Amino acid sequence: MGAPLIVQGLSISAGANTLVDNLSFSVQPGEVLALIGESGSGKTTTALALMGYARHGCRISAGRVQIGDTDVLVLDAPRQRALRGRTVSYIAQSAAASFNPSRTIMDQVIEPTVIHGLCKRAEAEARAVQLFRELALPDPETIGDRYPHQVSGGQLQRLMAAMALIGDPELVILDEPTTALDVTTQIEVLRAFRRVVRDRRATAVYVSHDLAVVAQMADHILVLRDGKMRELNATGQILSAPEDDYTKCLLAAARPVPRASAKAANDDPELLLHVQQLSAGYGPVDAQGRPATPILQDIDLKLHRGQAIGVIGESGSGKTTLARAVAGLIKPSHGSVLFRGHELKPTLQQRDRDELRRIQIVFQMADTALNPSQTIERILARPLQFYKGLRGEPLKRRIRELLDLVKLPQTVAGRLPGGLSGGQKQRVNLARALAADPDLILCDEVTSALDTVVAAAVLELLAELRRELGVSYLFISHDLHTVRAVCDEIVVMQHGRKLAQVARRDYERGPHHPYYELLARSVPELRQGWLDDMDRTAAGAT
Amino acid sequence: METTTPATVVSATASLAAALPDRRSGPLRWLAGFGPSGLLGLAVLLFWLLAALLGPWLLSHGTAATGTSNVFAPISAAHWLGTDYLGRDMLALIIEGARYTIGVALLATVLASGTGITLALLAAASGRWIDAVLSRGLDTLTAIPSKMFALIMVAGFGSSVPMLVVTAGIIYVPGAYRMARSLAVNINALDYVTVARTRGEGTLYIMLREILPNILGPMLADLGLRFVYVVLLLASLSFLGLGIQPPAADWGSLVRENIGALAMGGASVIVPALAIASLTIAVNLVIDNLPGRTARERGAR
Amino acid sequence: SAHAQTPKKGGRIRVAGATAAATDTLDPAKQSNQTDYSRCNMIYNGLTSLDGSLTPQPALAESFTTKDAKTWVFTLRKGVTFHDGKALSPADVVFSVMRHRDPATASKAKVLADQIDSAKATGPNEVTFVLSAPNADLPVILGTSHFQIVKEGTTDFNAGIGTGPYKLKEFKPGVRSLMVRNDAYWKPGKPYLDEIEFVGIGDETARVNALLSGGMDLVGSVNPRSVERVKGTPGFGIFVTQSGQYSDLVMRKDVGPGANPDFVLGMKYLFDREQMKKTIALDYAVVGNDQPIDPTNRFHFAGLPQRPFDLDKAKFHLQKSGVTGKVPMVASPAALYSVEMALLLQQTAQRAGLEIDIKRMPADGYWSNHWLNSQVGFGNVNPRPSADVLLTQFFQSGAAWNESRWKSEKFDQLLLASRAETDLAKRKQMYADMQTMIHQDAGIGIPLFLASIDGHTSKLKGLAPIPLGGLMGYNFAENVWLEA
Amino acid sequence: MNHVILKLLGQRIALALLSLLAVSVIVFSITAVLPGDAAQEQLGQDATPEAVAALRAQMGLDVPAPQRYAKWLLGMVKGDPGLSATTQMPVAELVASRLPNSLLLAAVTALFSVPIALALGIASAVWRGSWFDRAVSTTAVGVVSVPEFLVATLAVLVFAVKLRWLPALSFVNDIESIGQMLRAFAMPVMVLCCVIVAQMMRMTRAAVIDQLEAPYIEMVRLKGASPIRMVLAHALPNAVGPIANAVALSLSYLLGGVIIVETIFNYPGIAKLMVDGVSQRDMPLVQTCAMIFCCAYLILVTTADICGIVANPRLRHR
Numbered sequence A: 001m002g003a004p005l006i007v008q009g010l011s012i013s014a015g016a017n018t019l020v021d022n023l024s025f026s027v028q029p030g031e032v033l034a035l036i037g038e039s040g041s042g043k044t045t046t047a048l049a050l051m052g053y054a055r056h057g058c059r060i061s062a063g064r065v066q067i068g069d070t071d072v073l074v075l076d077a078p079r080q081r082a083l084r085g086r087t088v089s090y091i092a093q094s095a096a097a098s099f100n101p102s103r104t105i106m107d108q109v110i111e112p113t114v115i116h117g118l119c120k121r122a123e124a125e126a127r128a129v130q131l132f133r134e135l136a137l138p139d140p141e142t143i144g145d146r147y148p149h150q151v152s153g154g155q156l157q158r159l160m161a162a163m164a165l166i167g168d169p170e171l172v173i174l175d176e177p178t179t180a181l182d183v184t185t186q187i188e189v190l191r192a193f194r195r196v197v198r199d200r201r202a203t204a205v206y207v208s209h210d211l212a213v214v215a216q217m218a219d220h221i222l223v224l225r226d227g228k229m230r231e232l233n234a235t236g237q238i239l240s241a242p243e244d245d246y247t248k249c250l251l252a253a254a255r256p257v258p259r260a261s262a263k264a265a266n267d268d269p270e271l272l273l274h275v276q277q278l279s280a281g282y283g284p285v286d287a288q289g290r291p292a293t294p295i296l297q298d299i300d301l302k303l304h305r306g307q308a309i310g311v312i313g314e315s316g317s318g319k320t321t322l323a324r325a326v327a328g329l330i331k332p333s334h335g336s337v338l339f340r341g342h343e344l345k346p347t348l349q350q351r352d353r354d355e356l357r358r359i360q361i362v363f364q365m366a367d368t369a370l371n372p373s374q375t376i377e378r379i380l381a382r383p384l385q386f387y388k389g390l391r392g393e394p395l396k397r398r399i400r401e402l403l404d405l406v407k408l409p410q411t412v413a414g415r416l417p418g419g420l421s422g423g424q425k426q427r428v429n430l431a432r433a434l435a436a437d438p439d440l441i442l443c444d445e446v447t448s449a450l451d452t453v454v455a456a457a458v459l460e461l462l463a464e465l466r467r468e469l470g471v472s473y474l475f476i477s478h479d480l481h482t483v484r485a486v487c488d489e490i491v492v493m494q495h496g497r498k499l500a501q502v503a504r505r506d507y508e509r510g511p512h513h514p515y516y517e518l519l520a521r522s523v524p525e526l527r528q529g530w531l532d533d534m535d536r537t538a539a540g541a542t
Numbered sequence B: 001m002e003t004t005t006p007a008t009v010v011s012a013t014a015s016l017a018a019a020l021p022d023r024r025s026g027p028l029r030w031l032a033g034f035g036p037s038g039l040l041g042l043a044v045l046l047f048w049l050l051a052a053l054l055g056p057w058l059l060s061h062g063t064a065a066t067g068t069s070n071v072f073a074p075i076s077a078a079h080w081l082g083t084d085y086l087g088r089d090m091l092a093l094i095i096e097g098a099r100y101t102i103g104v105a106l107l108a109t110v111l112a113s114g115t116g117i118t119l120a121l122l123a124a125a126s127g128r129w130i131d132a133v134l135s136r137g138l139d140t141l142t143a144i145p146s147k148m149f150a151l152i153m154v155a156g157f158g159s160s161v162p163m164l165v166v167t168a169g170i171i172y173v174p175g176a177y178r179m180a181r182s183l184a185v186n187i188n189a190l191d192y193v194t195v196a197r198t199r200g201e202g203t204l205y206i207m208l209r210e211i212l213p214n215i216l217g218p219m220l221a222d223l224g225l226r227f228v229y230v231v232l233l234l235a236s237l238s239f240l241g242l243g244i245q246p247p248a249a250d251w252g253s254l255v256r257e258n259i260g261a262l263a264m265g266g267a268s269v270i271v272p273a274l275a276i277a278s279l280t281i282a283v284n285l286v287i288d289n290l291p292g293r294t295a296r297e298r299g300a301r
Numbered sequence C: 001s002a003h004a005q006t007p008k009k010g011g012r013i014r015v016a017g018a019t020a021a022a023t024d025t026l027d028p029a030k031q032s033n034q035t036d037y038s039r040c041n042m043i044y045n046g047l048t049s050l051d052g053s054l055t056p057q058p059a060l061a062e063s064f065t066t067k068d069a070k071t072w073v074f075t076l077r078k079g080v081t082f083h084d085g086k087a088l089s090p091a092d093v094v095f096s097v098m099r100h101r102d103p104a105t106a107s108k109a110k111v112l113a114d115q116i117d118s119a120k121a122t123g124p125n126e127v128t129f130v131l132s133a134p135n136a137d138l139p140v141i142l143g144t145s146h147f148q149i150v151k152e153g154t155t156d157f158n159a160g161i162g163t164g165p166y167k168l169k170e171f172k173p174g175v176r177s178l179m180v181r182n183d184a185y186w187k188p189g190k191p192y193l194d195e196i197e198f199v200g201i202g203d204e205t206a207r208v209n210a211l212l213s214g215g216m217d218l219v220g221s222v223n224p225r226s227v228e229r230v231k232g233t234p235g236f237g238i239f240v241t242q243s244g245q246y247s248d249l250v251m252r253k254d255v256g257p258g259a260n261p262d263f264v265l266g267m268k269y270l271f272d273r274e275q276m277k278k279t280i281a282l283d284y285a286v287v288g289n290d291q292p293i294d295p296t297n298r299f300h301f302a303g304l305p306q307r308p309f310d311l312d313k314a315k316f317h318l319q320k321s322g323v324t325g326k327v328p329m330v331a332s333p334a335a336l337y338s339v340e341m342a343l344l345l346q347q348t349a350q351r352a353g354l355e356i357d358i359k360r361m362p363a364d365g366y367w368s369n370h371w372l373n374s375q376v377g378f379g380n381v382n383p384r385p386s387a388d389v390l391l392t393q394f395f396q397s398g399a400a401w402n403e404s405r406w407k408s409e410k411f412d413q414l415l416l417a418s419r420a421e422t423d424l425a426k427r428k429q430m431y432a433d434m435q436t437m438i439h440q441d442a443g444i445g446i447p448l449f450l451a452s453i454d455g456h457t458s459k460l461k462g463l464a465p466i467p468l469g470g471l472m473g474y475n476f477a478e479n480v481w482l483e484a
Numbered sequence D: 001m002n003h004v005i006l007k008l009l010g011q012r013i014a015l016a017l018l019s020l021l022a023v024s025v026i027v028f029s030i031t032a033v034l035p036g037d038a039a040q041e042q043l044g045q046d047a048t049p050e051a052v053a054a055l056r057a058q059m060g061l062d063v064p065a066p067q068r069y070a071k072w073l074l075g076m077v078k079g080d081p082g083l084s085a086t087t088q089m090p091v092a093e094l095v096a097s098r099l100p101n102s103l104l105l106a107a108v109t110a111l112f113s114v115p116i117a118l119a120l121g122i123a124s125a126v127w128r129g130s131w132f133d134r135a136v137s138t139t140a141v142g143v144v145s146v147p148e149f150l151v152a153t154l155a156v157l158v159f160a161v162k163l164r165w166l167p168a169l170s171f172v173n174d175i176e177s178i179g180q181m182l183r184a185f186a187m188p189v190m191v192l193c194c195v196i197v198a199q200m201m202r203m204t205r206a207a208v209i210d211q212l213e214a215p216y217i218e219m220v221r222l223k224g225a226s227p228i229r230m231v232l233a234h235a236l237p238n239a240v241g242p243i244a245n246a247v248a249l250s251l252s253y254l255l256g257g258v259i260i261v262e263t264i265f266n267y268p269g270i271a272k273l274m275v276d277g278v279s280q281r282d283m284p285l286v287q288t289c290a291m292i293f294c295c296a297y298l299i300l301v302t303t304a305d306i307c308g309i310v311a312n313p314r315l316r317h318r
Ligand SMILES: Nc1ncnc2c1ncn2[C@@H]1O[C@H](COP(=O)(O)OP(=O)(O)OP(=O)(O)O)[C@@H](O)[C@H]1O
Pocket: A014, A019, A037, A038, A039, A040, A041, A042, A043, A044, A045, A046, A055, A056, A057, A058, A093, A209, B004, B006, B007, B298, B299
């Protein structure tokens, strides 16, 4: 049974910075409040403060947090400990990182009962198994004996929920519990959470940046930006009639608009990239030339000039491996890659400079893709010098043009990547690829690390460049929405194989490969009740 | 439109660029980052460096000119730090010793770290068998106790200053290599290095331009620690009679030569010992308080 | 003095020598340092033994006679037994002496033994030696440690079977040896102690600390700088043996600057002997006069005028020699005090306008690689049992160890003559002439004769110097006792 | 789990053999260029050419170096390190008389230093930034910054000469009771602790802090666990790998690195044996000692790796 949560004037600071500023809200027993906002807006900080906890270097500087009758912030350390894990429990953003890798899952799941002396070990284990079952985990009897690395990410997330719920808490805090998961897994986990929260009638705070997800889970939504509350309202109200500008902006970005290519695939007959029966993998190769861990098998793919092909599939399905094989970073064990009619040599060292120039790769993490010790100017200059031998004024001019192209101010040229925001970095990343004048850009999850607003802007830029410069993309993503918005064709991958290829005009028309259908269905929609509908159709189907 | 960078990333980049002065803020701000104990260490370090560089200038009388029968004299106006077992002025010896101690240790450290980093970059950037051969080969070197190795080297090739530098250098190459390699391998796996590879850059460019600048910060801290080890190794060698050879004397040999005075609490043994301790402690203080390091510890989640 | 008291029997002492290594040996032929000598002196006896004036006294030989200094008859003492009960026989003596001539023995005394053409048992208790040339000093030579008497046919010396005052109980090379009293010792009343534990402690500071902390009763080779500490601690004392040991500056006369006599002379004037004595040896030395026979020796020539420290003369000779530039000078801790001497010499030389470049070499390998090979460098000569041995080994023109390669026919003739001369006064004059020649012409500068210093507890009595070296010329064991 | 460790062991043994071979070649070739040989060293000033030649023949030094090396290696493979060049005693015997002493000293030192280092390291990690942490790390820096021979000499002066509490030298022969052993070992162990504790402590602190900053610790904290539980049950098991490595590296110092302590306390250990071996150019002895140090190092490092694997289920269950 839940307890009411009342927060008044909560402020949290780190040194001179205020991370969370004067936040007030309340949640009734059995209700779910969503905290929503972009990355770094203070969601996690707020959530942790509800347990009286501030990260190292942060301080709860003012305010009141009351759970039931307890004033959390005035408790001394032992009483705080008694509160945590029992009255309030927490489900962290990344389950994989939140489990101790060296202890069994069961040990960790029942630990709250051990710490708080709630019941005997055997009893606790029985309860845990019961919870595993409720959360639809496989092998509920034995899964507890495994170690964290022996279960999948989605399962871990659910196991963490079990850990949070085993002490029958009055308040559950869920901090982005599904961001690390595939859409297909996400839906499972969301279902499980909702069921448990509803059945137990616990009070819950759900932290997320994904409006569509929140729409399924929350009764009320609180929109945060820079630690300040922008809007607090019932879910339906926010979705249908947002008041705050920022909320509107978020909503707009959550519905990507299709950005069609200038030319359809068939307008230009030139076949740019032709992947034939490609197989590749990692590790040492055996006598038959098969690698120790084969990943890709028999991939066929055709990409015409000016076309954008999306590659989609769950995590680990081999999307990145495909890009790496095309780029020459790993040697295919079988098959070939034809580029402009010529066969590409399997490894980088064998390819000539012009071939390398024509295929550029852009990585997901803009931070790791830019050398932190080189200025933006140097980063952009290198391909220009390397491929074109530019120097002096022409080089400077070209750099300026590139910055204009990706809509960055000239002033960033002198800065280090550390001084840029995520979206800016991703633009630099793109500009570097463009500097080579490529025919084909391999985009590996270029928007996954960005929040929706920024991601939308980058996608817009990609489409624009394609229209204006005629470059082709191999666009890798796990997000069907994004892929649909940008690409002319979609390749669906699973377990290293290509399952299906769907052209844009067929996106809405079926029937497709069942896996594609599943993916399409699993992407949450930005409306309340979508998950219920899904449940209903699932129930109807069986 | 733009958002702030996630904290994790900030700390990740901070750790990469750690210890290097932020190019945009002035040296003064960088200095302030040291904190009081770091500044103290920096001051002591600077003092000894100046002593080593300018000492012979400041001294009106060379050590050779003295040598009196006034053995183990206590601190006095004529001999500010007393005299040694041959009646030489301790102050002059200490200042001269600074050149040897700091000079040899610095050269050896730079040699060790330089070689270690170069090999590590090579190993990380070119991979497989070069990496394996280098790693195993240098591991083997670690298996020989350092003092034994020094002993054999000095017995074999004499105990000149270049020899000591080379010996200490060789001894500390594996440590520097291992540290640099683990950093470089991590960097090597980062996307920007991959990007450079797909651009068709050569190994040398990748080593020097992409990897090296990003391991320099942590390696600088490592260099400081290694410096301390070399100072202590030199002192041990002096104890075994294998260190700097007279009339030149590093601090270790000053302690060793005058250790007879220890029972009488003579300044001639205490002062060089204090000099060694102050130098090594100062280096440690500086390393521990390198700007960015504490911030990194705090910011890391 | 110590002799005035009556020795007491019983007790156990711990003694520390200055070296400890796996090469520690009980083979008399291989003894090479203080600890070897001390240990062997506990276990073995020689035919003769050397007293405080290095005069040979009867030991295992009751008496020795010669007519021409070429054929010598030694009569053995009766009733002497080895530790295992076997009686001493002439065969043992013949074996013990003649084994040094066999190269396979790798004896350190081979050169000395080579002059013995034959040794024969000429009676139940008599051995006759025939030399290749007359030598009046044979009893002295046979009194040195290497010629100690072992059982005939011994090949493994680790059992330590001798006729000496103590029996071996335990021998761990480089660690320690344990000796217990030989109750059947042939010297009446001796030895006094029940047991001696003998160890080597390489580090001087550690050695002195061991003494002062009560862990040791007697330690050898104390640095002059530690003397004050030992004296200043109640219950401890020092024991000084002034001997003929010296460290010398060697200037080779065949190559390098030393080929110029003026350079050599100039350098000899550069020694500030008084200061060296004071600062380096802290007065535990006597000033030398560039000749090797020290004042404790009966042949020392006191009439030779002392060469002073004279910067002007030094400058004059050095300039005359025309030697310019930096003169390399090799020194090493292997040659006692040579580094310090070189440092002081460097200072005085600078005042005389000469630059000296000191090359300090590690003790390892110094004797084989640098000594005798360097043009200007230091050597170190341990006390020798006789002036003849010393001059023969180090100054005869053809001697292997003629450090400065000084060659003088006149000297060689004098040396031969003095060896056969049995008239002491004549002999003395010959030695004086030889000392003068060395003082003037040889490429050797001898600034000091060094003393050996030992530290001991005040309870240890019976110590009296024998100028062969410290620890009573290594023969303390049978002479000391513990006061109650 | 066993096959992971077995595989690692197999790999390590193969590598160890290679390393040993490499070390022996390195040591042999450096020592081969050392000036002088065993014969000359032993004769010292008495080294006349004939005497040296005779002794060389006796010591078996008259054969060319590679042949000597091959002979030694062959013997070593059979488990017989041959005869010492200078003493003509079996090297095995020489080593056997010293190795137990060294191992004993190392063991006693480890017995004290490891728990102290771990306790201090963990404590200062838990209270990082506190005055305790600062005091401990400042002291540690101070202690390692003083050359060990000075620490040792000071200790002797104070505890043996002035106070007469402890013997100045550590004779292993006289030890008959535990009390005597403690007295004899007190100072060497103290000095060695000064040398190695700081290093181990620093690494422990860093490793534990590393774990304490991991997200799973935040989770443990949010479950309401006490700080003790957090450290002992959660952080520590994950820090075992790096800590074991640091401990192994420090302990490997205790065999070959203790020359100074052995010299000052006149302790008959194997490091001094090797130093003597070098100065007397006793190649078989030097080689064998080097092999022992190398083996000890490899064993320690491998043990540390195995500890790391056992403590890490991700590696254990593969
Ligand atoms: N320990 C800390 N010290 C100082 N500042 C911190 C600390 N932890 C987080 N911050 C800052 O607080 C702000 C809010 O962080 P928080 O983790 O609450 O964001 P979030 O909304 O959860 O973001 P995300 O979606 O990335 O999880 C960020 O700007 C971050 O840089």
